[in-house]
Amino acid sequence: MESVELQESLVQQLYQIRRHLHQYPELSFQEFATCDFLCSRLNEWGIPYKRVGDTGVVVDIVGENGKGLHIGLRADMDALPIQEKTGLPFSSLNNGVMHACGHDGHMTILLGTVYQLYQRKNMFRGRVRCIFQPGEEADGAAEKMIEQGVLSHPPIDEMLALHLWPHLPFGTVGVRYGAMTASCDTFAIEIEGKGGHSARPHQAIDAIAVSGNVLQGISYLVMKETNPVDPVVVHVGKILGGTATNIVADRVIMEGTTRAVSKETREKVKERLVELVEQMVTSFGAKAKVTYSEGHPPVINDREVTRAFVESVEELLGAEAVHILTEPSMGADDFGAFAERVPSTYFRLGICREGVPCHDLHHPAFQFDEKIIPLGVKILTHSVFKRLTEGV
Incomplete structure (x- = not known):
């Protein structure tokens, strides 16, 4: 399989993208500037997309090697009504609004994955649908996008989504078979x-x-x-x-x-x-x-999709990087609406560095080391590429 290494120029672009998104957070269903910014980057890269609803963005990347699985990737876009206290030089400029749940990282990782896969579309079969979803912190956002057809025309066969996670060591992946989060x-x-x-x-x-x-x-x-x-x-x-x-x-x-x-x-x-x-x-x-x-609804990971994902991460990072979680989180994520309809895997990407304070999600001092972004891109790209070239 071709290496999924990122060019340094792309890595630096992704860092700048993340900082911009962090600096201009928007609340659920108000992600207008966020949507415009994502679209402007896709335009710069010459990657076609479509807007869904008021602030959603969908990118379809069609493999040129024939028919195959249709895989969906999802990233959430919205921020929280929290006054930031990180002291970052690119702290939020929108008073009382902050990306305190890592969604700026999620969007950047998915955007980098879009770039990587689009450049390699002649090497895989099938389709990858990348969904930038507004309103995860609110109710009904995922359902609304599903009603707007993001799982159909043509239908999606399976999905992946990640969440940055301060309770796992940096660069490790946490996942489990079955229930991942609660309703x-x-x-x-x-x-x-x-x-x-x-x-x-x-x-x-x-x-x-x-x-x-x-x-x-x-x-x-x-x-x-x-x-x-x-x-x-x-x-x-x-x-x-x-x-x-x-x-x-x-x-x-x-x-x-x-x-x-x-x-x-x-x-x-x-x-x-x-x-x-x-x-x-x-x-x-x-x-x-x-x-x-x-x-x-609860996020229930599909056994076969999760098996293939775990195998991909072990191949990329080594078996020691995978933590099979022993219990579900009683937190919730509206990715469960996708997982109810399509076999899916939702995983955690660890951001906790030893000796560095690691604040929990929704904390006004929450932040993460940006080096997790290219790693997240590699994980998603490798998993999708493996699935659409080797069929495993």
């Missing part, structure tokens, strides 16, 4: 009691007291009604209720998330949470309204 759904519970004076609690129905019992019921649901070896999180992160110390609250609103790594458990938690809350609140004489919204 993430949201719920709101509105408890309607009966207001009154705290001196006469028997004449009222205390919505705050009822909410305390609901919290206990949620704990019971997690501990006693779900399989202990099938991870589940039901988290209440916000409670609003009460107006004064001597008034019995007549209304409480509780909001939270549920997470699961299997479709069956996800459905069961949704069903039982609604049932349990309604039954418990009613038993105290109060009323309950539960609003449940499905968000990102």
Whole structure:
């Protein structure tokens, strides 16, 4: 197989691209300047593309060696509402907005992969569809792109996506067979009691007291009604209720998330949470309204696609560079919407250097060594090239 080494001139371009993207981050579904910048680079390289929706970009690279697999690659584009505190010379110039989740790196890696594959399209068969996806930090972005046809015309057979990861050594790859990340759904519970004076609690129905019992019921649901070896999180992160110390609250609103790594458990938690809350609140004489919204599905890695990917990374970097993760993350990524429809692999690319502070994702001081960018390009390019030339 041809070497996937990058020319130094391309590496320097990619560093400059990443710094520009980092300096001008944009929130979910507002990535207009980001989209324009990516398109301008593709224009400079003479690589055709199409815009999808308001801010998405898709590049199709058709191999010239005949028919073969159609492989999709995805990178997310959006930033977070965080005030940057990295001290980088190319820190965000957009006040209160920061690439604190590495999406600037993801876009740059995919852009470099586009360049590498486009230059070699006469050497492989099939098709590579590179998807720059807006709105990953929001809800419904991946679904919207799927509705807009990014998995069809012609259909995609399998997909890859990466995420920079501060919990793995620099340059290593973390992946697992099966569940990689959890689903993430949201719920709101509105408890309607009966207001009154705290001196006469028997004449009222205390919505705050009822909410305390609901919290206990949620704990019971997690501990006693779900399989202990099938991870589940039901988290209440916000409670609003009460107006004064001597008034019995007549209304409480509780909001939270549920997470699961299997479709069956996800459905069961949704069903039982609604049932349990309604039954418990009613038993105290109060009323309950539960609003449940499905968000990102879990990312489930396909065994065959993952096997081929692992084999590719081991060939490129050595077996010691691959970490087969023992457990899924209970975080979420809307790449799960793609993985639900197309056999896929989602992997972590380690960025933690020994002796260097490594902040977690979504931290205002999050940053990474740019040398991970050419390595990421090599990993994606090698994996795709191997798949579309050797068919393994």
